[in-house]
Amino acid sequence: MTAASGSALRAPRLELVGGGVERRGRWLLRGVDLVIEPSMLTSVVGPNGAGKSTLLRLLSGTWRLTEGQVLLGGFDLAALPRRQAARRVAYVPQSVRPAFEFTVREFVTLGRYPHESRLFGTRSADRGWIDRCLDDTDVLALADRRVTTLSGGELQRVLMARCLATEAEVLLLDEPTSNLDLAHGLDLLGLARRLVDEGRSVVLVLHDLNAAARFADRVAVLDGGGLVAEGPPSEVLAPELVRHVFRVEAVALPGAASTVFDFEPLARSDLPGSAGRTGPAPGARDRAHRVAREDSSGAASRTR
Amino acid sequence: MTIALGVRRVGFWWYMTAGAALLVTFAAVGLYRGSVPLDPADVIAVLARRLLPGEHGAVDPRVDTIVWSLRAPRVVLAAMVGGCLALAGAQMQGLFRNPLASPGIVGTSTGAAVGAVFALTFGLAGAFLLAAPLLAVGGALVSLLIVTRIATRDGYTPVTTLLLAGVALNALLGAVNSWLIARSWEQYEAARQIAYWMMGGVTDRDWRHVGMLLPGMVVGCVVAAWFARDLDLLLEGEEVAASLGVDIERTKRAVLWSAAILTGSAVAVSGVVGFVGLVVPHLVRLLLGPVHRQLLPAAFLTGAWFVVGADLLARTLAAPREVHLGVVTAFVGAPFFLYLLMRHEKEVAVSR
Numbered sequence: 001m002t003a004a005s006g007s008a009l010r011a012p013r014l015e016l017v018g019g020g021v022e023r024r025g026r027w028l029l030r031g032v033d034l035v036i037e038p039s040m041l042t043s044v045v046g047p048n049g050a051g052k053s054t055l056l057r058l059l060s061g062t063w064r065l066t067e068g069q070v071l072l073g074g075f076d077l078a079a080l081p082r083r084q085a086a087r088r089v090a091y092v093p094q095s096v097r098p099a100f101e102f103t104v105r106e107f108v109t110l111g112r113y114p115h116e117s118r119l120f121g122t123r124s125a126d127r128g129w130i131d132r133c134l135d136d137t138d139v140l141a142l143a144d145r146r147v148t149t150l151s152g153g154e155l156q157r158v159l160m161a162r163c164l165a166t167e168a169e170v171l172l173l174d175e176p177t178s179n180l181d182l183a184h185g186l187d188l189l190g191l192a193r194r195l196v197d198e199g200r201s202v203v204l205v206l207h208d209l210n211a212a213a214r215f216a217d218r219v220a221v222l223d224g225g226g227l228v229a230e231g232p233p234s235e236v237l238a239p240e241l242v243r244h245v246f247r248v249e250a251v252a253l254p255g256a257a258s259t260v261f262d263f264e265p266l267a268r269s270d271l272p273g274s275a276g277r278t279g280p281a282p283g284a285r286d287r288a289h290r291v292a293r294e295d296s297s298g299a300a301s302r303t304r
Numbered sequence: 305m306t307i308a309l310g311v312r313r314v315g316f317w318w319y320m321t322a323g324a325a326l327l328v329t330f331a332a333v334g335l336y337r338g339s340v341p342l343d344p345a346d347v348i349a350v351l352a353r354r355l356l357p358g359e360h361g362a363v364d365p366r367v368d369t370i371v372w373s374l375r376a377p378r379v380v381l382a383a384m385v386g387g388c389l390a391l392a393g394a395q396m397q398g399l400f401r402n403p404l405a406s407p408g409i410v411g412t413s414t415g416a417a418v419g420a421v422f423a424l425t426f427g428l429a430g431a432f433l434l435a436a437p438l439l440a441v442g443g444a445l446v447s448l449l450i451v452t453r454i455a456t457r458d459g460y461t462p463v464t465t466l467l468l469a470g471v472a473l474n475a476l477l478g479a480v481n482s483w484l485i486a487r488s489w490e491q492y493e494a495a496r497q498i499a500y501w502m503m504g505g506v507t508d509r510d511w512r513h514v515g516m517l518l519p520g521m522v523v524g525c526v527v528a529a530w531f532a533r534d535l536d537l538l539l540e541g542e543e544v545a546a547s548l549g550v551d552i553e554r555t556k557r558a559v560l561w562s563a564a565i566l567t568g569s570a571v572a573v574s575g576v577v578g579f580v581g582l583v584v585p586h587l588v589r590l591l592l593g594p595v596h597r598q599l600l601p602a603a604f605l606t607g608a609w610f611v612v613g614a615d616l617l618a619r620t621l622a623a624p625r626e627v628h629l630g631v632v633t634a635f636v637g638a639p640f641f642l643y644l645l646m647r648h649e650k651e652v653a654v655s656r
Contacts, residue, residue, distance in 0.1 A: 062546040086549030093543050099401065100539045100594040110537055114549035118530060121597060166548065 009199030011038040011169035012073030012088060019058050019068035028054045032068070032227045034220055036170065041196045042203045043212035043233075046222035047246055052205045053094065055222065056172045059203065060091030072170075086114035090168035092159050094175050098147045104158050105143045108133060111165030130165055137161040137191065152179035156188060170201045177206065189215045209246075210260050213237050221245055237261075314591045316598045320605060327383065327609040334379040334616050339624050340370055347371050377514050381506045381573060382615040382629070383608040384517050386580055388570040390607025391528055392563040393581030394588070394600055398535035399559050400463055403589065407567040407581035410466060410560065411447040411473035416571035417502065418477050418484070419443025424497050425488040436501075437516050437572035444568025447473060448560060461556055504577035504630025506615055513573045520569025525604070527562035531555055532596040539594060577630045579637030580607050586644065 013035065020030035029051040036042055036059065044052045057063040058070060061077045070077040077085055090111070098107065111133075112126045134140040137157045142150065150158060156176055163171055173192070177185040185208075192202045193215055206212045212219050213233040221228040221236060223245045229236045242250035242261065249264040336347050346363065350371040353360040392407035400409065408414060419439035422428075428435040451473055455465040488494045506513075534555040537545035542552050570577070585603045592598050614632045621627050 057543070060547050062543055082546065082551055083549035086547065089547075091547035093541075093547075096541065098540065102539075102594055106593065106595055110540065110544075111548060113533065113537055116533065118533070121533065 011201040013038050014170050015071040017069045020066050022066040029225045039199050040217040042218040043216035044205045044220045045212050050222040051225045053174050056174050060172050061085050083114045088168050089170045090163045090166045091172040092163050101146045101148050104145050107147045108161045108165050111162040133161045133164040153184035172203045174205045323605040330612040331379045335375050377511045378506050381509050381514050382612045385570045385574045386607035386611025387604040388521050388566040389581040390584035390603040392566040394585035394603040395559050395563045397585050403586050410451045410470035412444040412564045412567045413571050414474045414477040415443040415447025416440040416568045418480050421484045421498050424494050425484050440572035441568040444564050448564040501575040503628035504575040505628050506574050517569050517573045520565045524562045524566035531558045532600050535596045578634045580633050583637040583641045
């Protein structure tokens, strides 16, 4: 898909400066400085509870920061009206089954909200754009199906279509491949890659380090609510870091185009301490903040 | 995965046309039928004289009074009350993402009832015609104010807290109501009025009641229409809605106040008419889908013809005596709701 304007997109720089979130007295994320470089595919990795989802919520502007700032193209995201922000940054939370029986087309059209007029609603230009988004994610044939009847792979592509419908230049996707089989997962990553090649910035939370190494331009590693490392995958994803952060032994397989790891659980004797849970990884060790793991209940998710 | 869930959708404009036809039919029958038999030609003559410009032939003043001053306001009021309740119910179901929400879920209709019962018990209603309706609207708005105050922290109002606070306030206000009714038991007339009012109805209403409901209805409808699209996005959860640019807290407040005004005004003029605000939006959502730009006007229209039809039944079922409107809506609405529920459950089971 070419950009809405027809010319090459140039995504704005998205930046988290000293970002921290406190919920119920616990810091889910603290002291994070991260730049999402324009037109790059950034993968966020880290163990469960590292703060990956929280990071995406902050970058999308749906959660208020307790401290720090999110800058979009140099401007404070929180100061931007919500609709304007939504036109530039799109966010897809970890997939939740939709409860209401929208058709796929209606569901994707929700993504036009930041462009719609209150009086006239969706216009024909919007409808043409929706068709292109449906086509581009290969769900045009599903347009009249109810979203409640979709399979996991179909739903994920429909969510991508809704994300594209916003025409945002920065896409933040929380574990988009978690419910997908291998083929659909690779399809989705290929789509993400293509969107980046067209000029968008895409941030993906991934659990598969090999996929991150293969598809991403940058990798950001989170652990215990802090940013441990950030950079090109070939530099960041070293066996030593993987061992510290993910507590698995990573063996780089020879002969592959990009780094491909084989993972082994650490031997018990290698686990520092007896609880199995390591202290912060190198780099995060000198952080003095008391940082708690992300509250996984999500019930208290507070949106602005 | 090929089995479609729910009833197949109906075209919006087909549905609205059919609804308008039903409304007109029921309204026409409502003007024609009643305790005094009339000639249809006379009814038409009265309407022509009242509504069309220019000179018209003379009409029997007794017929004119029956049609224009007794039956017409009743029909119009029934349509307005039904529309307001169904619209408020649709809004609440959208806001709470729950098809079991009713217009008074945050305590507004019980609050309105307390206001009206207060006016009736202390004889204010007898002294001043507007006392009961005004206190009812006031009761609805004060209830909402209390509930939102309780549920709001740092400018943020979680809907679950709102719901729980509403349930608690409903229980409390219900107790206040019972107490007010119990202490008025010796005053026969007040007790009778309260009992009738609690059953709901549009008997003996005139154009002044229509005038009382009109401002609340207009304000409620305008606000509801303005925030219709935001409700679509809220159905997908607050996080998604916020990420797509919805001002969540502003939408919540607007939707709550508009539903409270609609519910309070309707309860103020007609008493407690049950089940309309629960069943009608649910049915319309099954038929038309959850997009509020269609759902809200369709719910309003459906509520209108439903209550006009129910009122027709209320005065013809046991003629010359009248059954109370709230009794009829519950008698028709509750079994129908159960039917929808059972049917829906079966389809969900099949699709698994």
